[in-house]
Amino acid sequence: MLFLTTATALRATPFLLLALPSASALASENATVASKYKAPNESTPPIVARQWAQDDKDLWSYVEEKVPAVLDHxxxxxxxxxxxxxxxxxxxxxxxxxxxxxxxxxxxxxxxxFQGFSLPLSEREAVQDLIGEKAERLCWIFCMVDRTTVDESALRWTPGSCDSNCRFTFLSRPELGRFEIVVDKEEWLDFLELTLADWLEQVEGAASKPSSLFLWDEGEAYAYRRKAYRAMSRVLAHERMGRLGGIVQQMHGEVYETESEVTKILVQPRTPPMSEAAARALDALRSAGEDIPTNLRPRPEEKMAFETERS
Known part of the structure; x- marks a missing residue:
């Protein structure tokens, strides 16, 4: 649940919400497996941790000045x-x-x-000034993209299948018009890295409770885009071997080891619609002949494959 804090209260404590957490706070945060992969931690040089804290303080001071709507929400x-x-x-x-x-x-x-909060796209320039054009474009893609088109790119990848000149084309969410989003190989890898970090950070907590929006019962969050996240960990371990070769697959494996045996047979390849506009867009695509299931809950993989063959 998203609780709103007034701008007045935030101005009184401008850096409280997003002050850099200490290593001990991160380590104890909900006692998740993911928390041990976070930094700063005990091995982070103090000078680096101090610089991060200063960077974050400056970042959110700028947010308060330039984009107050962010802090309001x-x-x-x-x-x-x-x-x-x-x-x-x-x-x-x-x-x-x-x-x-x-x-x-x-x-x-x-x-x-996630549509509980959204900054207007008219603020893109302000966000670019805040975090840089390269970072903002990744955020923009993350918010615009139809995730199935990202997943397809990761699932199709094989070692050696993509050289430095590769281009990938994602599509925007159906309700946004399915416009093309073209990325080069490095931006593709950056986007997969951001996407995987986002999910591994939250899946343990997400699985601890049901979600009516995602159609999950307790424990079923692990099913969401299961194969795609596994594929992303393989892509990153191979393509960015020097930095990520060991850590991403290790973290992915350890996080998913926390899943109950009961739900390991479930898959949920597509995000359920989060708005009426999204639901109508999916209905339109189905009417045009696209193979989009009407039941988007997590399902046993074998049953889903059987129903797809029958249709």
Whole structure:
């Protein structure tokens, strides 16, 4: 649930919400497996941790000055902790600064799976000034994209199948018109890294409760885009072997080891519609002949494959 905090209260404590958490706070945060992959941690040099704290303080001071609507809507501890958590995972992976900034703002315009808050797209220039054009574009893609088109790119990948000149074409969410989003190989890898960090940071908590929006019963969050996230970990471990070769697959494996045996047979490849506009867009695509199931709940993989063959 997203709780709103008034701008007045935020001005009184401008850096409280997104002050950089300490290593001990991150380590104890909900006692999740993901928390041990976050930085700063005990091995982070103090000078680096201090610089991160200063960078984040300056970042959110700028947000308060330039884009006050963001602060008006990020008072929820759960949402706020997730944003900081994604940034902390990316820092733990040694991601470049622009990517950690994208982690902190990845859902700023509202996404396929989160529409509880969205900054107007008219604020893109202000966000670019805040975190840089490269980071903001990753956030924009994260918010615009139809996730199935991202997943298809990861699932199709094989070692050696893509050289440095590769281009990938995602599509925007159906309700946004399905316009093309073209990325080069490095931006594709950046986007997969952001996407995987976002999910691994939250799935343990998401699975601890049911979700009427995602159509999950308790424990079923692990089914969401299961094969795609596994594929992303393989892509990143191979394509960014020097930095991510060991850590991403290890983290993915350890996080998914927390899943109950009962739900490991379930898959949920597509995000259920989060709005009436999204639901209508999916209906339109079905009417045009696209193979989009009407039942988007997590299902046993064998049953889903059988029903697809019958249709």
């Amino acid at each position: 990020t008072g929820s501890s759960s949402f706020d902790e997730h944003l900081r958590g994604v940034q902390a995972v990316l820092r733990g992976w040694g991601s470049p600064n622009y990517l950690t900034k994208a982690g902190l703002f990845h859902s700023i315009y509202g996404t396929e799976g």
